[in-house]
Amino acid sequence: MTSNDHDAADSSVSADDVAAIELQLGRVPRGLRGVAHRCPCGLPDVVRTAPRLEDGTPFPTLYYLTCPRAASAIGTLEADGVMREMQARLADDPELRAAYTKAHDSYIAERDEQARRDGMEPLPEGMQSAGGMPTRVKCLHALVGHELAEPGTNPFGREALDALPEWWAKGQCVCVQDRVNDSEDTQ
Numbered sequence: 001m002t003s004n005d006h007d008a009a010d011s012s013v014s015a016d017d018v019a020a021i022e023l024q025l026g027r028v029p030r031g032l033r034g035v036a037h038r039c040p041c042g043l044p045d046v047v048r049t050a051p052r053l054e055d056g057t058p059f060p061t062l063y064y065l066t067c068p069r070a071a072s073a074i075g076t077l078e079a080d081g082v083m084r085e086m087q088a089r090l091a092d093d094p095e096l097r098a099a100y101t102k103a104h105d106s107y108i109a110e111r112d113e114q115a116r117r118d119g120m121e122p123l124p125e126g127m128q129s130a131g132g133m134p135t136r137v138k139c140l141h142a143l144v145g146h147e148l149a150e151p152g153t154n155p156f157g158r159e160a161l162d163a164l165p166e167w168w169a170k171g172q173c174v175c176v177q178d179r180v181n182d183s184e185d186t187q
Contacts, residue, residue, distance in 0.1 A: 012034065012035065013032060013034055013047075016176050017044050019176045020176045021044055021066050023174035023175075023176065024067060024068055024173060024174055029047060029064075030050075030059070031049040031050030031051075031052070031053060031054070032050075033047075033050055033114060033118070034047065034048040035047060036048040036063050036145075036148070037145075039067055039172075039173075040166075041168045041171060041172045043174070043176075044066055044067075045065065045148065046066065046067075046145045046149050047063070048062060048064075048149065049061060049064050050114065050115075050120075051111050051112075051120065051122065052118075052121075058124070060111070060127055061130055061142060062107060062114060062130065062149075063107075063142070063145040063146050065142070065144060069167040069173045070164070073164045073165055074140045074141050074144055074164065077140055077163055077164070078140050082140065082163070083140060086156050090136075090137060090156075099155045100155055100156065101133075102153075103133060103154040103155065104133035106150060106153050107129040107130055107146060107153075111123065111129070130146060131143040131156075131157075137156055140160045143157035143160060144160050144161055144164075148161070
């Protein structure tokens with residue numbers, strides 16, 4: 001199984017999804033709008049968030065990676081210097097640069113559409129998208145989240161995904177049932 005053999009977009013969010021996301025993040029998710037991608041284990045691994053926090057503060061990260069195992073594996077890639085190599089290729093390869101700019105444009109369009117669905121103003125023009133797009137490779141977590149949410153969109157997100165081990169192979173990263181049982185025990 002590859003990371004594309006599962007639901008790429010499932011906007012519904014169940015109570016179990018919220019519980020899993022809280023366990024993955026170690027906090028209550030902010031501006032949660034949907035599950036943008038599910039891990040092969042079945043849990044959410046990327047969520048879709050509101051472009052603004054409840055107080056109106058811009059929050060430019062539309063697709064937020066939640067799985068701690070995926071995040072750890074991506075952190076290893078970053079520590080190994082993958083982003084420096086990607087940044088060098090971005091500077092030297094016009095086709096790659098065009099594809100990355102297209103990914104940026106797609107991200108902005110999706111984020112603006114989410115703002116409209118939420119009845120809020122899109123973020124100001126020129127506001128960053130994610131992961132350094134379109135001119136830098138700054139955060140593989142954001143680029144992988146984008147690629148998982150919109151398969152085939154982000155060239156560096158795809159490269160990073162292809163370099164990752166199967167983070168889901170050991171099973172779910174969190175156990176929602178344990179949390180449900182714990183909360184029932186305290187009532």
